[in-house]
Amino acid sequence: MIKTTEEQISIPMVVNVPYEFAAGEYLTRGLSELRDNGKFYAVKCPKCQRVQLPPRIVCAVCHVKNDAWVELGQEGTLVGFTIMFIPMTDPTTGKPHEPPFAYGSVRLDGATSVLDHFLHVEPDMEKIWVGMRFKLVLRPKAERIGDLSDVMYFEPLPGQKRPGRTN
Amino acid sequence: MKRNVAIIGGGQTYHAARRHDVDQAEMVNEAVRRALDDAGLTIDEIDLVLLGNMEFFEGMHMTDCWLVHGTGAYGRPGLKITTGGTVGATIVCAGAHHVASGLFDRVLCIGFEKQEEGDTGAILSGVASPLWGRSMAGAAVGYFAMLATSYMAAWGAKEEHSAMVAVKARQNARKNKYAHLKIDLKMEDVMNSKMLAYPIKLHDMCPASNGACAVILADEKTAKKRCKKPVWIRAMDTAHNEQFELDWRDVKTKRPIFSKVSSSRIYKKLGVTKPSEYFDVFEVYEPATWSELLWYEDLGICGPGEGFKLIEKGMTNIDGPIPVNPSGGVLSTNCIGASAMLRVWEAALQIRGDAEEHQVPKDVRRALTTAYGGTNWTVITALSKSLDE
Numbered sequence: 001m002i003k004t005t006e007e008q009i010s011i012p013m014v015v016n017v018p019y020e021f022a023a024g025e026y027l028t029r030g031l032s033e034l035r036d037n038g039k040f041y042a043v044k045c046p047k048c049q050r051v052q053l054p055p056r057i058v059c060a061v062c063h064v065k066n067d068a069w070v071e072l073g074q075e076g077t078l079v080g081f082t083i084m085f086i087p088m089t090d091p092t093t094g095k096p097h098e099p100p101f102a103y104g105s106v107r108l109d110g111a112t113s114v115l116d117h118f119l120h121v122e123p124d125m126e127k128i129w130v131g132m133r134f135k136l137v138l139r140p141k142a143e144r145i146g147d148l149s150d151v152m153y154f155e156p157l158p159g160q161k162r163p164g165r166t167n
Numbered sequence: 168m169k170r171n172v173a174i175i176g177g178g179q180t181y182h183a184a185r186r187h188d189v190d191q192a193e194m195v196n197e198a199v200r201r202a203l204d205d206a207g208l209t210i211d212e213i214d215l216v217l218l219g220n221m222e223f224f225e226g227m228h229m230t231d232c233w234l235v236h237g238t239g240a241y242g243r244p245g246l247k248i249t250t251g252g253t254v255g256a257t258i259v260c261a262g263a264h265h266v267a268s269g270l271f272d273r274v275l276c277i278g279f280e281k282q283e284e285g286d287t288g289a290i291l292s293g294v295a296s297p298l299w300g301r302s303m304a305g306a307a308v309g310y311f312a313m314l315a316t317s318y319m320a321a322w323g324a325k326e327e328h329s330a331m332v333a334v335k336a337r338q339n340a341r342k343n344k345y346a347h348l349k350i351d352l353k354m355e356d357v358m359n360s361k362m363l364a365y366p367i368k369l370h371d372m373c374p375a376s377n378g379a380c381a382v383i384l385a386d387e388k389t390a391k392k393r394c395k396k397p398v399w400i401r402a403m404d405t406a407h408n409e410q411f412e413l414d415w416r417d418v419k420t421k422r423p424i425f426s427k428v429s430s431s432r433i434y435k436k437l438g439v440t441k442p443s444e445y446f447d448v449f450e451v452y453e454p455a456t457w458s459e460l461l462w463y464e465d466l467g468i469c470g471p472g473e474g475f476k477l478i479e480k481g482m483t484n485i486d487g488p489i490p491v492n493p494s495g496g497v498l499s500t501n502c503i504g505a506s507a508m509l510r511v512w513e514a515a516l517q518i519r520g521d522a523e524e525h526q527v528p529k530d531v532r533r534a535l536t537t538a539y540g541g542t543n544w545t546v547i548t549a550l551s552k553s554l555d556e
Contacts, residue, residue: 013226086364
């Protein structure tokens with residue numbers, strides 16, 4: 001079994017490591033459209049026709065170059081969600097997202113891929129359901145930096161009723 | 168395979184939330200010594216050492232170099248392998264390839280994790296792409312919660328079904344002397360446990376464990392000469408997912424995702440048509456209760472949307488017709504770098520009849536194990552008692 005000894009020295013340490021990642025050709029184009037024009041662009045595979053987010057140079061399935069750019073709708077459908085009840089550290093800032101909050105995966109109209117973001121709804125499991133319709137809410141143009149944080153959240157379209165089945 | 172490969176021995180540590188009594192090398196050495204003793208080999212008889220863990224969980228790169236005294240790799244060929252949650256099974260897979268190739272006869276495979284030494288949540292965020300969505304990628308629990316809401320919406324499963332998986336895991340773990348969480352858990356304990364991320368509650372998730380596992384692989388000649396109860400590796404398969412895509416969170420997906428692709432390929436290699444009848448026991452990689460239900464379906468143990476009915480009927484209990492995770496699984500012990508190897512080793516113990524209190528009460532001749540990693544890929548391993556089956 002595991003020994004328990006009287007003295008166990010352990011040495012604490014904090015390591016801060018700065019990084020700077022190049023977004024590359026495809027994502028730079030997609031993120032500049034978001035920042036400058038408030039539009040979401042995806043790439044379409046010439047072979048399997050999947051409309052992929054984030055924009056990327058090669059279709060993983062077909063291994064051919066993605067060369068068609070497609071503007072996505074600003075609205076989409078929720079395919080999975082959760083309500084977070086524990087403080088979840090935002091790795092990009094080191095600060096926690098304050099619980100409870102809802103976030104989920106939304107498939108923007110015209111996309112094959114989904115986009116994960118906050119859901120601007122009451123964190124109540126009775127008020128969120130798979131299939132619910134949402135629209136993108138972006139930061140004002142002057143505040144956008146060319147990153148997914150340019151999206152503030154998804155907001156539910158008004159007048160929706162929860163369907164008669166459970167989530 | 169070019170040459171048959173057998174597991175001729177193995178060992179594991181007692182897994183726990185706190186192991187400040189040992190450093191990494193000392194902890195790894197506990198499993199290595201048990202494996203060598205079990206196989207009846209000395210370290211000089213080992214001709215290749217493969218080591219793996221989750222990259223940077225312990226804040227240290229080059230663990231293969233720093234732990235060389237503990238692993239026994241001094242002066243002999245070796246490799247470090249890091250493939251996320253799958254790593255333990257990847258090491259066995261790579262080891263089996265090395266033996267099957269004919270270049271090595273006795274390979275020591277080691278997986279370990281000492282989670283207490285770092286910040287698992289913080290390091291896991293490095294699994295997410297820094298360019299796309301890392302802000303939302305704080306912990307594994309959110310991912311599994313979305314999988315769960317998708318599953319519930321698609322098939323009508325309830326929170327009680329995942330609680331049944333939690334109860335089964337922890338009750339099985341109580342029979343496994345090496346397991347970390349050995350709680351006398353009841354349904355109401357799970358249902359009343361703290362909500363982490365709806366619908367995932369505290370008892371729906373795996374613990375953060377410290378521990379190591381080691382297994383020794385050998386060619387057929389060595390295995391038959393040196394081992395009374397060799398367990399044969401009959402087939403392996405691995406498949407990657409497309410990382411940016413929805414994968415397990417869209418349970419109705421028609422896309423060929425990792426788990427289905429890999430299991431259908433391994434069944435084809437072995438000629439399996441009814442996996443629930445062909446295999447006597449399963450050890451699957453379930454960091455959350457809901458992922459076990461998905462494994463039932465993706466492995467073809469039942470049809471799509473029927474996983475929750477399987478647990479409801481008790482089919483996968485330790486004494487049920489299709490025992491799954493008699494060891495208590497990842498839900499009871501998750502020393503990540505060792506977890507996927509523990510699936511293989513626990514399945515081998517079942518075939519040997521050496522699982523002691525958590526031995527399933529039937530003749531075990533064939534077993535299937537899975538691995539799962541944050542990059543959404545798997546390594547599936549099929550084991551058997553004899554080369555005739």
